[in-house]
Amino acid sequence: MSDKVYIFDTTLRDGEQSPGASMNTAEKLEIARELVRLGVDVIEAGFPVSSPGDFESVRAVSEEVGDAVVVCALTRAVPNDIEVAADALAKAARPRIHTGIGVSESHLRDKLRITGDEAVERAVAAVKLARGLVGDVEFYAEDAGRAEPMFLYRMIESVIAAGATVVNIPDTTGYTYPEEFGSLIGGLFEHVNGIENAIISVHCHNDLGMATANSLAGVKAGARQIECTINGIGERAGNTSLEEVTMALRQRSTYFGIDTTINTKEIMRASRLVSTITGIVVQPNKAIVGANAFAHSSGIHQDGILKERSTYEIIDPADVGVGGSSIVLTARSGRHALQHRLNELGFELPEGEFERVHAAFLELADKKKEVYDEDLEVLVGESERTLDEVYHLAQVHFTSGEPGIPTATVELVTRDGEHLIDSSHGTGPVDAVYKAINRIVEVPNELSEFSVKAVTRGIDALGEVTIRVTSDDGRVFTGRGAHSDIIVASAKAYTNALNRLLVSQKPTISEEL
Numbered sequence: 001m002s003d004k005v006y007i008f009d010t011t012l013r014d015g016e017q018s019p020g021a022s023m024n025t026a027e028k029l030e031i032a033r034e035l036v037r038l039g040v041d042v043i044e045a046g047f048p049v050s051s052p053g054d055f056e057s058v059r060a061v062s063e064e065v066g067d068a069v070v071v072c073a074l075t076r077a078v079p080n081d082i083e084v085a086a087d088a089l090a091k092a093a094r095p096r097i098h099t100g101i102g103v104s105e106s107h108l109r110d111k112l113r114i115t116g117d118e119a120v121e122r123a124v125a126a127v128k129l130a131r132g133l134v135g136d137v138e139f140y141a142e143d144a145g146r147a148e149p150m151f152l153y154r155m156i157e158s159v160i161a162a163g164a165t166v167v168n169i170p171d172t173t174g175y176t177y178p179e180e181f182g183s184l185i186g187g188l189f190e191h192v193n194g195i196e197n198a199i200i201s202v203h204c205h206n207d208l209g210m211a212t213a214n215s216l217a218g219v220k221a222g223a224r225q226i227e228c229t230i231n232g233i234g235e236r237a238g239n240t241s242l243e244e245v246t247m248a249l250r251q252r253s254t255y256f257g258i259d260t261t262i263n264t265k266e267i268m269r270a271s272r273l274v275s276t277i278t279g280i281v282v283q284p285n286k287a288i289v290g291a292n293a294f295a296h297s298s299g300i301h302q303d304g305i306l307k308e309r310s311t312y313e314i315i316d317p318a319d320v321g322v323g324g325s326s327i328v329l330t331a332r333s334g335r336h337a338l339q340h341r342l343n344e345l346g347f348e349l350p351e352g353e354f355e356r357v358h359a360a361f362l363e364l365a366d367k368k369k370e371v372y373d374e375d376l377e378v379l380v381g382e383s384e385r386t387l388d389e390v391y392h393l394a395q396v397h398f399t400s401g402e403p404g405i406p407t408a409t410v411e412l413v414t415r416d417g418e419h420l421i422d423s424s425h426g427t428g429p430v431d432a433v434y435k436a437i438n439r440i441v442e443v444p445n446e447l448s449e450f451s452v453k454a455v456t457r458g459i460d461a462l463g464e465v466t467i468r469v470t471s472d473d474g475r476v477f478t479g480r481g482a483h484s485d486i487i488v489a490s491a492k493a494y495t496n497a498l499n500r501l502l503v504s505q506k507p508t509i510s511e512e513l
């Protein structure tokens, strides 16, 4: 028995069967090159008889990869399929024909409408024909997961005797449970004469979310080839994920006692490439390659990770080509995580200023799902800018609509702690807010410029408002404010500009640049 588990990648064949995932030859070649870098043992490049495009893909991949990897082509147990596959593989340095037939009661009775004896006869003839054309022939017993075990043993014994070098036991409908599937594979080793002459392969579908577990149970029971796809794409709920089985065997090497020769550092790159080409987005919580696979959100976990990564991570992200773990700043993040991220961004804030940024962070985090680096930069910048406040914006309320009269109420707090409230209406909510502020501050000025831009990502992005006001002696003062609500950002910007104007009137404070 082999001392390694072979990785048979079927992204280009079963993976392409994912609804909407069809790829052209150039795209398949790009993926094939990445699969070679990843170090897979076999690339199933297509089903040549199914279309001229599939034929061309198998032909082109065969030419491209040389002897780096076995190139495999799928067929039914039909002579013409096998002959066409052999033609498509003509340039392959290491060609393999993958032929087979249904073996479950359901497939024999309802799909093929033949007896078990006829199926064995066709299978044996197909394997013999294929062996006459290429030296490496894999036989698949379709729907083996639901087959009657005694019939499966008979079929497998016959095809090995006919020359099959690899025998694939697919759980085509994703029906089995790991213990059952492991016993099915174990049963082959007990009951099939000549089993030692073939490599046993597992090909599991994910209809009940068991594909990875079933494949690994198969390996535990003696299988030495796993058929899988990048990101687990494939027919219906998909196939076994290459990244999951590979990392399970690598991380739990003591448990399994056997490994693949996959270069795991290429995993993330392969995942992104397949997702980009097929348009199938990887779910964020997907094991190994999901965007959240190494992201930590809870304050307790973040504290642990920052002290020692292995407290909450069993895989080093670098081992699968991910830049590193990430700390997601949310309302659940603690002070440790915020401080750490600010330091990473190059901010060394004195204690008092950190407290101000922390308070602003919590306020923002309650409104946004996630606080990004750009948000922090704005919060730090804002806190620096507001050190010399004459008036602090405590709250702002506004209504507007159509029909409706835009109205605003603001509360400003002076340095002495006096709370001043006033209201106004205006041509729009920003105008109403500015008039209400003017009623309190009472400093002559003219608004000469107003601009708003999104400074962070997402629908809940921070908007930054920049304004310029001109004082009655002609000097211009800039104000900025950031908030996920742009009216609030506008109120902050205006208060900020007026503060600059006011402090500039005091001899002890430097003038606006």
Ligand code: KIV
Binding pocket: 014, 140, 142, 143, 168, 170, 171, 172, 173, 203, 205
């Ligand atoms: O799921 C399956 O049974 C298959 C075979 C064609 C190998 O994809």
Ligand code: ZN
Binding pocket: 014, 170, 172, 203, 205, 235
């Ligand atoms: Zn399949």
